[in-house]
Amino acid sequence: MSYLLNVYNAHFKKTLTKDDIVWTYSGVRPLCDDESDSPQAVTRDYTLDIHDENGQAPLLSVFGGKLTTYRKLAEHVLDKLERYYPNIGPAWTKECRLPGGDIGGDRDDYAAKLRRRYGFLSESLARHLARTYGSNSELVLGEAKTLSDLGEDFGHEFYEAELRYLVEHEWVKCAEDALWRRTKLGMWLNEEQQTRVSQWLVKQAAKAGLSLAS
Structure with a gap:
């Protein structure tokens, strides 16, 4: 945070401090140990490993990699599994649009x-x-x-219809899923508004006979 604040304050007239930060997160990238001398030199590529002892169903493990290579990674996974599932078909995602x-x-x-x-x-x-x-x-x-x-406006034009879509199509289970993992609306909704989102999700889960995190 200090690094980013220093960079910002060096280029803009309005000075920011840690008190101005609304939300922070950090990403964790698992890397394969390739015996490099320094962390910076460790490969960012992924490694695939299959275990299928005694003819049992294959267990495929993915080590390392990064988000930006997810599509090629998925293709390579299916390539590895093709000998177990010969009808898996050819790769097709290169020319396919993402949902929406x-x-x-x-x-x-x-x-x-x-x-x-x-x-x-x-x-x-x-x-x-x-x-x-x-x-x-x-x-x-x-x-x-x-x-x-x-439906209900939870704040910042975040309506019940959008939240319902997130539940039905994007596997939202709790308010944190909706407000931080699928959208970043948590930066704009206040505590009371976020509580209403959570309460709505709990009520919908109860109607469906489910128990969701609040």
């Missing part, structure tokens, strides 16, 4: 398209949905005709 990626242009154009279809959307809400969900925004909005059809 088929917006037919840039995000601003798609946000404008959303506003034409859903006339009640504010510009900021349309841009948020387009930026966050792409064409899956239409799954969020469904057949809504008015803003009230989106």
